[in-house]
Amino acid sequence: MTPIIQLGLGGVGRALVRQMLAVAPTIRRRYGIDLRYTALVDSRGALAGDPALTDDQIQTVLTAKAAGHHIDSLAHAITDRHWLELLPATMAIVVDVTAAGSHAAPLAAAISAGHRVVLANKRPLCESYELFAALTERGATRYEATVGAGLPVIGVLQSLIDSGDEVRAIEAALSGTLGFLMSELERGVGFADAVRTAHQLGYTEPDPRDDLSGADVARKALILARTCGMHLPPDAVIAEPLFPATLKEISVTEFLQRLEEAEHEVMNRLQVASANGKVLRYITRISPDNGVEVGLRELPTDHPLASLRGPDNMISFTTNRYADRPLVVRGPGAGVEVTAAGVLSDIIATAREL
């Protein structure tokens, strides 16, 4: 059996558990791999199996979490030990589908002990470069779902590099929310109204500045750049925010009211781009020679990213072998089910190696 310890039981975490239960029998038949949860862990504790959790125990966890309870509310919950202590003596897969900022070092410790890691959580890969190297050494960590959710991005990039290709440039639209906003602006909607609508529809984070700051895109850009082999420190990627510093420290309610103060700058950029016969996109541009940029950029109308409408992600790889015409991947780059599916694919690929 392949033991799995899953950290995180939010939306993605619960979707992953459901998908795992659904496919485990097929995977056993198809590849002879027996995927088993040995522990499910949330922010307050863990439920561990002996050696594996039963389907009934797993269902109990799902039910409790869906009702808003933590694992420490369950019988047999373990609250006095760190998840590292729950790892079995045989090789296990640790799956991190939290958004926690404190997991990089313990995950690296798990890898040192011979275990493998699968991440949807971007933060462990965005600490010091040394921690990134420790996590990814010898392919010990898979992290497809950190960029573009279920879209094939990290795996594609690693295959290109492993086969001896060299990346010249990656150009990408990595935020569905910002993509949606730019399309609204192109339809003639004002920036403040577009943000308010997106917020009401639940397309943004509860605090829309978490999207508009570009910080999440910057993390994805850092992960892509480091995967390309660029030895970057955590603060190397600075995203251009779509609101002024004066709106940074106020409440969400006040921010939504004062959005007009962010409007002029963005609309002005849009008009200038349009007057130049170009389109405006919030993009990531990575080139080993020129570094990493994250922000609003004018693009010619025949640029691959210019064709993008709405919330799709798009990633374009220009390499020595894909020099004249890039390799392009496009599709929904967020969502609970596709993110969980990306994680599950990584778990299966890892289990096939053990």
Add this chain to the structure above:
Amino acid sequence: MTPIIQLGLGGVGRALVRQMLAVAPTIRRRYGIDLRYTALVDSRGALAGDPALTDDQIQTVLTAKAAGHHIDSLAHAITDRHWLELLPATMAIVVDVTAAGSHAAPLAAAISAGHRVVLANKRPLCESYELFAALTERGATRYEATVGAGLPVIGVLQSLIDSGDEVRAIEAALSGTLGFLMSELERGVGFADAVRTAHQLGYTEPDPRDDLSGADVARKALILARTCGMHLPPDAVIAEPLFPATLKEISVTEFLQRLEEAEHEVMNRLQVASANGKVLRYITRISPDNGVEVGLRELPTDHPLASLRGPDNMISFTTNRYADRPLVVRGPGAGVEVTAAGVLSDIIATAREL
């Protein structure tokens, strides 16, 4: 060490050998995998190592093949044994980069003996469904390069299915040659002239009917459909040819002279599509419910495949999870270097499992 036997030393085969020699030290360092050729095989013989070929021996083979010689012209060549007899007792990877039609059964025998297979050759997967099942059982064969060359297509499809998603439709443009031709027609070039130009530029096979018949696209469609789980016999996919049956049996020279006889039908279809406000594309459409189609189809201008210009391939997956907006992959789907890179990635992925 991971022993590799490579069948085929044409353009793709030689590019693969060169790429392998270039990346092997990095792969050894990065993943602890020692990729070694134990034999190189062409249509007339084999050169086998003891246990592995030296870099000098491999260079000798490359030099001989580049000069148009066969392996049986080399010292120590083996001509009296089938490559199956060269397989080592330990698990090896058999790589088929030929276009041979006779390899399916021996490759299945290699798998029965515990070996693994990587294919750029489409034909072994296009024999009986039973042979396809025998080759792909338990993921024993990887075949990314059979569809879209180095583009991520087969791996993406398998990941979707393994994670419990269900394919509703695959729509794809899988022929760079036919894509180039359709773009020429849209520029106003006549069909006969466009084919003659493509032939002169070396964009078509030596006999352009090998492209215009759609037979190669039909093979890719069959592989995709079978990968989706459709139990199809070899003759299940019938491609629409872009020339009349009267031009089927004549010489290439005569065919190129009489191309005008194929022109009317295609140009008429283009005009009808245009009058309907649509575009004409040579596409593959696969849906588990409605079967497989390969041929000229009218598409609305906002269809993902309508945006395609020139020789790029494009593959659009609509699934239960990618229901509203598809997952789309686009880029060059042919070429010696990118095809070899697709094969090499499959070899590395396989070696990581051994």
